[in-house]
Amino acid sequence: MSQAREVNFPEGARIFEEGSRAESFWIVRSGTVTLQIPLPARRPAPVENLGPGELVGWSWLFPPYTWQLSAEAMTPVRSYEFDATAVRMLMDADPAFGSAVGHWVGRVLALRLQQTRTRLIDLYAPRIATA
Numbered sequence: 001m002s003q004a005r006e007v008n009f010p011e012g013a014r015i016f017e018e019g020s021r022a023e024s025f026w027i028v029r030s031g032t033v034t035l036q037i038p039l040p041a042r043r044p045a046p047v048e049n050l051g052p053g054e055l056v057g058w059s060w061l062f063p064p065y066t067w068q069l070s071a072e073a074m075t076p077v078r079s080y081e082f083d084a085t086a087v088r089m090l091m092d093a094d095p096a097f098g099s100a101v102g103h104w105v106g107r108v109l110a111l112r113l114q115q116t117r118t119r120l121i122d123l124y125a126p127r128i129a130t131a
Contacts, residue, residue: 003087004080009033009073015056022065024081025057031077036070044070048112055108060084061101 007026009015015026018038026033033056036044047069050056056079059067065084091098 003082003090007079007081009077009079011073011076013073013077015071015073015077016067018067018070020067022057022059022067023084025055025060025084025087026079026081028052028054028056029078029080031079032074033077034072034074036072038070044072048115049074055105058105058109061088061105 004027006029009031015033016022028050030052033050033054035047035050035056037047038044056071057067059065061084087101091101
């Protein structure tokens, strides 16, 4: 954890915005972060809520290193913040570490994709069944 620093976000803080440069990532220690899709002239659509122990942000690992979603602190959040460039350099310098981090982020992405799929089925399946 020598690469981590403790940071706090107050309720309502915007942690990052879709399309901005992904220069850091976070692991939540306490509180809730909501991942969101910005919508024109409307409130952002929530995609997922993240809590203690969860990774906030994966775009830092994949070029072009820009956020694909936005994130907001829904409650006061305590987290560990990591510098993305420093972690990528460590991954390059230590292939075993790099592989472990890559697999970890891959598992996070796979789980979130599965959860999103389930939510979409729950949302649209009743409409399809009655059509």
